[in-house]
Amino acid sequence: MSRWEPNARERLQQAALDLFVERGYESTAVAEIAERAGLAKSTFFRHFRDKREVLFGGGELLGELFTTGVAQAPGDATPLAMVGAALEAVQAAFPAERRDWVRQRTAVVQANDELRERELLKAASLVEVLVRALRERGVAEPVARLAAALGYQAFPAALARWTEPGERREFAELARQELARLHAAVAKLG
Incomplete structure (x- = not known):
């Protein structure tokens, strides 16, 4: 995965929401969100404190x-x-x-x-x-x-x-x- 990706925040939000809808909020891990978005887990934490912030940011x-x-x-x-x-x-x-x-x-x-x-x-x-x-x-x-x-x-x-x-x-x-x-x-x- 590259160090910088355009629209990373939006991609993470969409990936998270898709997974929350598919699997449920509780059953979705941050690593899965990052993977779905095609980004590193560390990129997730540059944009959000935790997975709740995807929904409330x-x-x-x-x-x-x-x-x-x-x-x-x-x-x-x-x-x-x-x-x-x-x-x-x-x-x-x-x-x-x-x-x-x-x-x-x-x-x-x-x-x-x-x-x-x-x-x-x-x-x-x-x-x-x-x-x-x-x-x-x-x-x-x-x-x-x-x-x-x-x-x-x-x-x-x-x-x-x-x-x-x-x-x-x-x-x-x-x-x-x-x-x-x-x-x-x-x-x-x-």
Whole structure:
């Protein structure tokens, strides 16, 4: 195997996901992932700390996109509109060609207790990113926390719809719809 290969990270991610789907997460070793990708095991560890990171390594990008979206919302935007801008910004992480990968990743995560727990931790950290971004825009703590929680409820719902077979709409459109649905539900609380 050569010392340097183009697209090593992407090849490792795809090889890992393919093996997780075929054999299960628990039954897949890092060495098998590297072999499937045509790379050395050491190359795997240059890109990922462990095999979980193949599935969860994009959290930093989502956090940055959430923060950027809130920061770039118009000055007179409501807290929920700022969260909507954050969800729109996340569109960059979900181009159409990633739809199948995200669908398979979701299935792998849902089939494993450890990965589901990790997904919940990731969700909690992303809610905190949204809260911090809203607070930096001057939104009071309880309002920021509630808006962030609603935004994060809209995020996985939109993602689930985006990965449905036959779905072709962009993630941002589905996220807007989900946030509007949740906003309407909150209004019914009285």
